[in-house]
Each structure stands twice: as C-alpha cells, then as structure tokens.
Amino acid sequence: MARFDKQTILDMTETFVRGVCQKREDGHGFEHVDRVRKMALRLGKGVGADPFVAEMIALLHDVEDHKFEKEADAESFLGSFDLDKKTFVTILAALPMISFSECPIPPEDFPIEGKVVQDADRLDAIGAIGVARAFSYGGSKHRPMYGAEGSTLEHFDEKLLLLDRYLNLEESKAIATHRMEFLRTFYDEFVAETKALK
Numbered sequence: 575m576a577r578f579d580k581q582t583i584l585d586m587t588e589t590f591v592r593g594v595c596q597k598r599e600d601g602h603g604f605e606h607v608d609r610v611r612k613m614a615l616r617l618g619k620g621v622g623a624d625p626f627v628a629e630m631i632a633l634l635h636d637v638e639d640h641k642f643e644k645e646a647d648a649e650s651f652l653g654s655f656d657l658d659k660k661t662f663v664t665i666l667a668a669l670p671m672i673s674f675s676e677c678p679i680p681p682e683d684f685p686i687e688g689k690v691v692q693d694a695d696r697l698d699a700i701g702a703i704g705v706a707r708a709f710s711y712g713g714s715k716h717r718p719m720y721g722a723e724g725s726t727l728e729h730f731d732e733k734l735l736l737l738d739r740y741l742n743l744e745e746s747k748a749i750a751t752h753r754m755e756f757l758r759t760f761y762d763e764f765v766a767e768t769k770a771l772k
C-alpha cells in the first residue's frame with residue numbers, strides 16, 4: 575500500500591472529488607466542496623480540530639450523496655492510502671453523518687472534525703450562496719420555483735429557514751446570524767413580489 579505525506583493525500587483526494595462532482599449541477603459541484611473545506615478549516619482552528627481529518631471529511635462528504643447516482647466509493651478510495659486505523663475510521667464514519675437529512679443532530683461522541691464539517695456544509699446552504707444553490711438544484715430537477723408542491727420555495731420552509739437551529743459551534747451560529755437574516759429577507763421579498771401580482 576502506498577505511503578504518501580498528508581499534502582499529497584489531500585491533493586489526490588481533491589483530484590478524485592473534482593472528478594466525482596463534474597456532472598453535478600453547480601450547487602453540488604466542486605466549488606461547494608471547496609467552500610465547505612475552507613469553512614471547516616476556519617471553524618476547526620477555534621476548537622482544536624485536526625486540520626487533516628477535517629479537510630479529508632470535507633473533501634469526501636458529498637462523494638456518496640443519495641441524491642446522485644453512485645459513481646465512486648469513498649471507502650475504497652480512502653483505503654488506498656496507508657492511513658493509521660484511527661484516522662481512517664474517524665474519516666470514514668463521519669462521511670454519512672454530515673448530511674442534515676441523515677443526521678440533523680449528531681451524537682455526543684461525534685468527533686469535532688465531523689461537527690465542523692456539518693456546520694460548514696449547513697452554512698453553505700444559507701445566505702446568498704444558499705439561495706443560489708437551492709435554485710440551482712431545483713432548476714436542475716426542473717422543479718417549479720414557487721406555488722406548487724415540491725417547489726424550491728417549499729424547501730426554504732421545510733429546511734433552509736430552520737438550519738441555524740442545527741449548528742454545533744458558537745462560531746457557526748455567529749456566522750449564521752447575518753446569513754439567516756438575508757435568507758428571511760429574500761424569502762419575504764420573493765413572497766411579497768409574487769403576491770403583489772394576485
């Protein structure tokens with residue numbers, strides 16, 4: 575089994591994930607993964623997270639996303655490196671638990687590296703980027719923007735407008751405050767503009 579230094583593993587993982595994301599709409603493309611990685615590293619600094627583990631979880635967190643056809647296997651990719659057992663297990667076990675729909679509230683013993691990636695992923699679903707991602711995804715599925723069952727605006731009510739209640743760290747909650755204000759303003763404005771035409 576190959577032994578690489580951490581930076582080489584990160585670089586190879588980035589290349590792998592870029593490939594996996596290629597066919598996805600931009601809301602779930604590599605730019606999303608890159609934002610989550612950067613935010614996770616920023617949040618992780620304040621709480622003593624292992625930067626390598628956090629970055630690996632961030633890079634791999636959407637490889638096996640149930641919304642998309644399975645194209646790659648995170649476990650066999652990760653297994654191709656000679657990581658120590660604890661690191662391997664921590665990264666692998668965290669991956670299916672990042673998603674809000676799979677794991678809205680993590681168990682007490684969820685590692686801090688998983689918690690920072692959860693928060694980073696959730697912060698990327700609110701604010702201006704969150705609005706853009708929701709319509710990017712909804713558009714890719716040919717969903718109506720509003721006014722019908724399964725519309726993108728419904729997704730705001732069901733999930734996005736509630737996301738700040740599901741953050742682990744104080745720093746994430748502080749970042750979320752402004753983003754949630756913007757999200758609510760956008761939502762109210764959108765509803766007002768559509769209602770004004772009735």
Ligand code: ADP
Pocket residue numbers: 601641672673674675676695698699704707708709711712725726729734
């Ligand atoms: P998670 O993996 O945490 O459950 P998702 O992958 O469902 O999160 O959400 C990631 C992004 O996709 C978010 O920006 C979210 O707004 C968008 N998204 C997911 N489902 C929908 C939907 N039904 N309509 C619009 N956007 C959606």
Ligand code: NI
Pocket residue numbers: 606610635636695
């Ligand atoms: Ni994600």
